[in-house]
Amino acid sequence: MSVAISLENLTVTYRRHPALHHVSGHFAQGSLTAIVGPNGAGKSTLLKSIMGLVRCNSGRVVKHAAASRIAYLPQQAEIDRSFPISVLDCVLLGYWSKAGLFRRMSRDMVRRAEDALAAVGLDGFAQRSIASLSVGQFQRVLFARILLQDAELILLDEPFSAIDTKTTNDLLHIIKSWHAEQRTVIAVLHDYDQVRRAFPQSLLLARNVVAWGETEAVLCHENLHRARSMAEAVDEHAPLCAVDAADVVDVVDVAHAHGEGAPR
Numbered sequence: 001m002s003v004a005i006s007l008e009n010l011t012v013t014y015r016r017h018p019a020l021h022h023v024s025g026h027f028a029q030g031s032l033t034a035i036v037g038p039n040g041a042g043k044s045t046l047l048k049s050i051m052g053l054v055r056c057n058s059g060r061v062v063k064h065a066a067a068s069r070i071a072y073l074p075q076q077a078e079i080d081r082s083f084p085i086s087v088l089d090c091v092l093l094g095y096w097s098k099a100g101l102f103r104r105m106s107r108d109m110v111r112r113a114e115d116a117l118a119a120v121g122l123d124g125f126a127q128r129s130i131a132s133l134s135v136g137q138f139q140r141v142l143f144a145r146i147l148l149q150d151a152e153l154i155l156l157d158e159p160f161s162a163i164d165t166k167t168t169n170d171l172l173h174i175i176k177s178w179h180a181e182q183r184t185v186i187a188v189l190h191d192y193d194q195v196r197r198a199f200p201q202s203l204l205l206a207r208n209v210v211a212w213g214e215t216e217a218v219l220c221h222e223n224l225h226r227a228r229s230m231a232e233a234v235d236e237h238a239p240l241c242a243v244d245a246a247d248v249v250d251v252v253d254v255a256h257a258h259g260e261g262a263p264r
């Protein structure tokens with residue numbers, strides 16, 4: 001088995017409070033993993049540390065050869081779609097890494113973007129502005145963009161929150177096809193039944209790793225109870241643990257850098 005991403009004793013803190021605390025483990029190449037856990041458990045922070053959007057205070061994320069091209073879908077709340085561009089142009093942004101920002105898109109690239117729109121059920125939407133779409137339609141656009149990226153590792157942060165059942169099922173189908181193509185997929189999810197049905201592996205987080213492995217074993221009653229009580233037990237005013245206190249530097253969270261909650 002080859003490894004796509006290793007987490008080695010990873011600790012990330014915001015204003016000296018750990019969001020991830022000594023997290024170790026790995027995501028195998030071609031694995032399909034759900035990240036679950038209570039609010040504030042560090043799920044988004046974990047995806048951001050894999051993307052390099054936040055800095056690790058200690059430990060590290062190792063990206064192996066099987067994770068050289070990464071696609072990342074942030075939580076809806078972090079995406080600004082007041083930007084006046086068409087659905088087609090939004091999908092074509094998936095080529096940024098290949099074509100560069102100012103290179104002209106070839107006819108073939110445009111055709112493939114239109115094919116990707118058809119694959120997510122948005123035939124005929126190419127010229128609509130992204131601002132005019134429903135939340136579910138916009139999520140389909142973002143999945144079409146990932147289809148173009150041809151990434152080996154795909155990170156999805158709550159891809160189905162506020163999304164209707166039909167869209168969720170269609171997008172789950174696309175995730176399964178990525179899995180069948182041996183891509184590594186990691187998705188933050190909340191619906192345990194959905195995770196049990198569609199995700200063979202799970203990582204249950206509550207700042208620390210509560211359990212990581214086969215979904216059925218991870219999502220047992222005892223682990224879920226432990227995750228809840230670990231989240232409730234967190235004291236925001238507690239002093240730092242000795243290991244972290246040694247060299248804490250506030251992380252830079254690019255996604256939040258200009259918003260509320262940005263580290264100072």
Ligand code: ADP
Binds near residue numbers: 018041042043044256
């Ligand atoms: P989850 O995605 O599991 O809900 P997050 O990774 O978003 O959790 O957040 C983990 C913890 O870090 C929470 O307590 C949250 O309030 C805090 N946090 C997240 N982002 C920032 C930030 N940019 N500045 C300060 N604190 C943050």
Ligand code: MG
Binds near residue numbers: 044045075
């Ligand atoms: Mg989150």
